[in-house]
Structures are given as structure tokens and as C-alpha cells.
Amino acid sequence: MNVQPIHVPEEPLSQWMLNEAWRLPDAQSLTKALVERLLSLGVPLYRVRITLRLLHPQITGFSFTWVKGDDEITVYNPPHEMLHSETYRDSPYWAIFEEGAGAIRRRLSGPDAQLDYPLLSELADEGASDYVALPIEFMDGSIHAITLAADKGPGFSTEHLAMIYELLPAMGRVLEIYALRCTSQILLETYLGKRTGSQVLQGRIKRGDGEQIEAIIWFCDLRGSTQMADQMGLEAFIEKLNQFFEIMAQSVLEQDGEVLRYIGDAMLAIFPIGKHGCEAVPAKVAANALMAARCAISRMQSEPECKGMEFGIGLHFGTVMYGNIGSPSRLEFTAIGAAANEAARIQDLTKSLGVPLLASHQFVEKHGGQGEDGWRFNGSFPLRGVSGERRVYTPHQQQCDSNN
Known part of the structure; x- marks a missing residue:
């Protein structure tokens, strides 16, 4: 099996996350910066999605998605009703969030292709060749996720996956800060109002x-x-x-x-x-x-x-x-x-x-x-x-x- 060439970073991704990426203002900016970093290191990305689950009266959380060819990160706010849908039950997220799956890896092309989720068939039709879904655990025990699909070709190499796995703990700490900040703002705006919640966040406590x-x-x-x-x-x-x-x-x-x-x-x-x-x-x-x-x-x-x-x-x-x-x-x-x-x-x-x-x-x-x-x-x-x-x-x- 041919191993894709990989550019060895001067510092591990986890160090980049803790030294630089944590300064970014929100998870949307972090997603974009992470994609740019992975591409610069030779990771053949087609799509990246980071999903955060939050306390919110109307939605389950936020998903930040990058797709090859798009300059901007798209944000999706799934409603609570989505958790009762067949789409959710037939997705890798169900396995990670509800069944406790540690990780999911699926080849999307070639003789080893395994398209056991509808999403994987869609990605394969778009030309993606490999798919990985990984849980991100926060300090409170809650599970969030990052999913990555590889562009056309042999998919993710062992080195690519090792690099991403090594990143997860540091990324979890940074994402948890974003999630806590977002949850605080959501709860204050929900229970106090937008202006009033802002007053409290600004220190009038x-x-x-x-x-x-x-x-x-x-x-x-x-x-x-x-x-x-x-x-x-x-x-x-x-x-x-x-x-x-x-x-x-x-x-x-x-x-x-x-x-x-x-x-x-x-x-x-x-x-x-x-x-x-x-x-x-x-x-x-x-x-x-x-x-x-x-x-x-x-x-x-x-x-x-x-x-x-x-x-x-x-x-x-x-x-x-x-x-x-x-x-x-x-x-x-x-x-x-x-x-x-x-x-x-x-x-x-x-x-x-x-x-x-x-x-x-x-x-x-x-x-x-x-x-x-x-x-x-x-x-x-x-x-x-x-x-x-x-x-x-x-x-x-x-x-x-x-x-x-």
C-alpha cells in the first residue's frame, strides 16, 4: 500500500492549537483555521465538520462545515426535532452520541468501500474516498464530534490519522471554552433577554x-x-x-x-x-x-x-x-x-x-x-x-x- 507523502509540521497540531488557535474568536473561525492547517500539511480533505452540542431551548447545538471549493464555513443549527428523525438515527452521529462508538472509519471507494450510512453514499457520489468520525470529549463528560472526508485518491494515511488523533485532546479543551461561552450567552439571553443578558456578561452582577x-x-x-x-x-x-x-x-x-x-x-x-x-x-x-x-x-x-x-x-x-x-x-x-x-x-x-x-x-x-x-x-x-x-x-x- 502506497503511503501518501506528508509534510511533517514544525510543531504538533496540539501545540499549534494551544499556542495559536485558542486566540481565535469562535468555533467558526477555528474550523476554518484548522482546515487551512491540515491542507498545508498535505491532508487530502474534501469536507470537515465540527459539531458542538449545547444547552439551548430551540436547537441541539451548532455544526460548522467546510467543503472543498467553498471559501466560507457554513453553520447549521439542528432543531431538537431532528433528534427524533430517521436521518439522525441513520447517521454516524447516532453511533457516536447515542451508542458510544469510539470512532468510525469507512472507505468510500474501491473494493473495501462500506456505505452503511446514507450520508456515506452521498459523499461517495460527490467523489470523496474516505470518511472518519471521531468523538471529542469535554471535561463534563459530554460528547461532541469532528468528521472528515478525504478527497479523491487513496484517502487518509496512517500518518494523517495519527496527526488528527493527537490533536483531539487539545482541540477539545479549546472547543469547550467556546461552548461554555456560547452556552452562557444563550442561557442569559433566554432567561434575561438579549440586552439584559449582555449587561450581566459585561460585569453588572x-x-x-x-x-x-x-x-x-x-x-x-x-x-x-x-x-x-x-x-x-x-x-x-x-x-x-x-x-x-x-x-x-x-x-x-x-x-x-x-x-x-x-x-x-x-x-x-x-x-x-x-x-x-x-x-x-x-x-x-x-x-x-x-x-x-x-x-x-x-x-x-x-x-x-x-x-x-x-x-x-x-x-x-x-x-x-x-x-x-x-x-x-x-x-x-x-x-x-x-x-x-x-x-x-x-x-x-x-x-x-x-x-x-x-x-x-x-x-x-x-x-x-x-x-x-x-x-x-x-x-x-x-x-x-x-x-x-x-x-x-x-x-x-x-x-x-x-x-x-
């Missing part, structure tokens, strides 16, 4: 850390939830509640708002103005918040599963404390202050006034219109726990023109 900011405050509430839970049972009610929150949160996030808290069957969100928002113009931020509310109303009224569910949305403008509150061992990064309380009380009025959406005088002023300019004055009302009365308004157009 002590009780009292925060600042006063101007913002549009959104407060929404699902009405009759206790009765709904009694009538339909807890599991069915939780499903309905999640549908309500999904529509409300999606509408807020689409307009660059930040969901801060779920409080029972209510939700608090803000649309920051200034450096914490993408818009410094209050009228534009207010317009975004109103569009979010209109779209939420449209979606609630058009979604078959949500028809008949009653709810209210209150919009207000004011200054809030945006930061950490709580005990030293249990903190919450949120927005508090009189303005947040008033938004909740304005929402309370939607039930007695029979409308799904109410806005304060302060919000209407920031939005820039009232009366014939888009708002109907509903009157002045006392708010529970707030001194004096507050003027509230209803937009003439309550819904989006379409359920975009």
Missing part, C-alpha cells in the same frame, strides 16, 4: 448594579386565568399560557423590545430609549411599542387556539431603575420604579373600559399624536396605589393591517 434609563414600559396580562386553570386542567392551561406569552414576547422582540419578566400570567417588557436601545428618538421607540401591541392583538384574535382568551396591554413612558435587585444569593436584573407600576395599573383599566390596549398621556406625548391624530381620549382615572388621576388613550387603529 452585584446587587444594586444598574442605572436610571428612560423607556417605554409594556405590561400585559391574561384575564380569567384562575378560572381557565380550573376548567381545563393545569397542563392544558400551561399550554394556553405559553401560547399567550409566545405571541406577546414575539411581538415585543420583533420591534426591538426587551422582555424582562413573566409574573404569573403577566409580562413586563421595556423599549429602552438612548444607549440601551437601537433608537435614540423617543417617537420612533414609541411607534415600535405601539406596532408591537397592535401585532400582538391581531395575532391573539386570529390564532384559533387563542380565540376567546381575554387580555390587556398597557403602554407607558417613564424613568425606571434598570439593574440588579434581590438578595445577595438570588438576584434579578429587571426594571423597577413608579413608571413600571403605573404601566401595570393602566393595563388594569383595559378590563373595566372593555378595550385590549390603553396608553398613558406620557406615552401619547412621546408617540406624537392624540385626538384626530390617531388617539381617542378615554378619560382620567385613579390608579390603584398612585396619587391623583391619569389620562389614558386608545389608538383608533387597534390592530396591525396584517399578521406579518
Whole structure:
């Protein structure tokens, strides 16, 4: 058997990984650099894929793929549903992740070809000649993977494979750092919100850390939830509640708002103005918040599963404390202050006034219109726990023109 010539590196790949590659900003950059390094050493690559499994509410992780002829690394985020598919069960990943296979090696051409996975037939049709799938173990015991397919020719030599095997422990340590960083960001954004999670990652982690900011405050509430839970049972009610929150949160996030808290069957969100928002113009931020509310109303009224569910949305403008509150061992990064309380009380009025959406005088002023300019004055009302009365308004157009 002819052994392919191989360029002996000045330093082992593991040393390159620990001395240089760890400085790269992310796993996508690492994949590209690794491919370039292997090619420079004479490894006949056709395709390389690094797969990281992560804690994520919507996807199982990330796959970074290089294919010969492509300059860029493609990123794929497989959804959780993929884990129940035949495609996954009939792949080398099932053997590595679910069955604990130590490594998989398959010839894709010649008399020794073994195409026992559909993926291997696809690679063989594309001209690949050899395939290797290797597990990468992290310190917590979780298994990730790298797969390599060889270009046309005799495939990977013994020296090529030895070089790659020697790399795995060092690559695992570097990839684990990327994975931990990514997981931290994902969990913070999922449980705190994108802006709020960023604040925590930037070091605002002590009780009292925060600042006063101007913002549009959104407060929404699902009405009759206790009765709904009694009538339909807890599991069915939780499903309905999640549908309500999904529509409300999606509408807020689409307009660059930040969901801060779920409080029972209510939700608090803000649309920051200034450096914490993408818009410094209050009228534009207010317009975004109103569009979010209109779209939420449209979606609630058009979604078959949500028809008949009653709810209210209150919009207000004011200054809030945006930061950490709580005990030293249990903190919450949120927005508090009189303005947040008033938004909740304005929402309370939607039930007695029979409308799904109410806005304060302060919000209407920031939005820039009232009366014939888009708002109907509903009157002045006392708010529970707030001194004096507050003027509230209803937009003439309550819904989006379409359920975009």
C-alpha cells in the first residue's frame, strides 16, 4: 500500500492549537483555521465538520462545515426535532452520541468501500474516498464530534490519522471554552433577554448594579386565568399560557423590545430609549411599542387556539431603575420604579373600559399624536396605589393591517 507523502509540521497540531488557535474568536473561525492547517500539511480533505452540542431551548447545538471549493464555513443549527428523525438515527452521529462508538472509519471507494450510512453514499457520489468520525470529549463528560472526508485518491494515511488523533485532546479543551461561552450567552439571553443578558456578561452582577434609563414600559396580562386553570386542567392551561406569552414576547422582540419578566400570567417588557436601545428618538421607540401591541392583538384574535382568551396591554413612558435587585444569593436584573407600576395599573383599566390596549398621556406625548391624530381620549382615572388621576388613550387603529 502506497503511503501518501506528508509534510511533517514544525510543531504538533496540539501545540499549534494551544499556542495559536485558542486566540481565535469562535468555533467558526477555528474550523476554518484548522482546515487551512491540515491542507498545508498535505491532508487530502474534501469536507470537515465540527459539531458542538449545547444547552439551548430551540436547537441541539451548532455544526460548522467546510467543503472543498467553498471559501466560507457554513453553520447549521439542528432543531431538537431532528433528534427524533430517521436521518439522525441513520447517521454516524447516532453511533457516536447515542451508542458510544469510539470512532468510525469507512472507505468510500474501491473494493473495501462500506456505505452503511446514507450520508456515506452521498459523499461517495460527490467523489470523496474516505470518511472518519471521531468523538471529542469535554471535561463534563459530554460528547461532541469532528468528521472528515478525504478527497479523491487513496484517502487518509496512517500518518494523517495519527496527526488528527493527537490533536483531539487539545482541540477539545479549546472547543469547550467556546461552548461554555456560547452556552452562557444563550442561557442569559433566554432567561434575561438579549440586552439584559449582555449587561450581566459585561460585569453588572452585584446587587444594586444598574442605572436610571428612560423607556417605554409594556405590561400585559391574561384575564380569567384562575378560572381557565380550573376548567381545563393545569397542563392544558400551561399550554394556553405559553401560547399567550409566545405571541406577546414575539411581538415585543420583533420591534426591538426587551422582555424582562413573566409574573404569573403577566409580562413586563421595556423599549429602552438612548444607549440601551437601537433608537435614540423617543417617537420612533414609541411607534415600535405601539406596532408591537397592535401585532400582538391581531395575532391573539386570529390564532384559533387563542380565540376567546381575554387580555390587556398597557403602554407607558417613564424613568425606571434598570439593574440588579434581590438578595445577595438570588438576584434579578429587571426594571423597577413608579413608571413600571403605573404601566401595570393602566393595563388594569383595559378590563373595566372593555378595550385590549390603553396608553398613558406620557406615552401619547412621546408617540406624537392624540385626538384626530390617531388617539381617542378615554378619560382620567385613579390608579390603584398612585396619587391623583391619569389620562389614558386608545389608538383608533387597534390592530396591525396584517399578521406579518
